[in-house]
Amino acid sequence: MIIAGILxxxxxxxxxxxxxxxxxxxxxxxxxxxxxxxxxxxxFGFFSVLVWIGYLFALQSGFLVGGYLRPDEDS
Structure with a gap:
């Protein structure tokens, strides 16, 4: 859970x-x-695959939040 927060x-x-x-x-x-x-x-097993997917979701959802919060460069 801590790793997902860091990601x-x-x-x-x-x-x-x-x-x-x-x-x-x-x-x-x-x-x-x-x-x-x-x-x-x-x-490595089925649970590890689910954890890996969770880590990817955490990283990419953080990217979406950061992209939303980014100031508009066109202004």
Missing amino acids: FLMGILIGLSYNHFAILAASLAMTLVMLPLWLARGE
């Missing part, structure tokens, strides 16, 4: 500062770190 805050920061390519890179980086870690520790 949500990171998503907000990415949404405030960068475009959609940055969130794709962050999602890919999180996947490339978490899945091999779970495989190496022997913890």
Whole structure:
């Protein structure tokens, strides 16, 4: 739960500062770190897939909130 909160805050920061390519890179980086870690520790299973989906949702929902809060550059 703490990791999901941190990912949500990171998503907000990415949404405030960068475009959609940055969130794709962050999602890919999180996947490339978490899945091999779970495989190496022997913890990969159905529950891990659900946790991974939850982490992706937290990161990307933070990005949407950050994008909504971003000041309009056209003004």
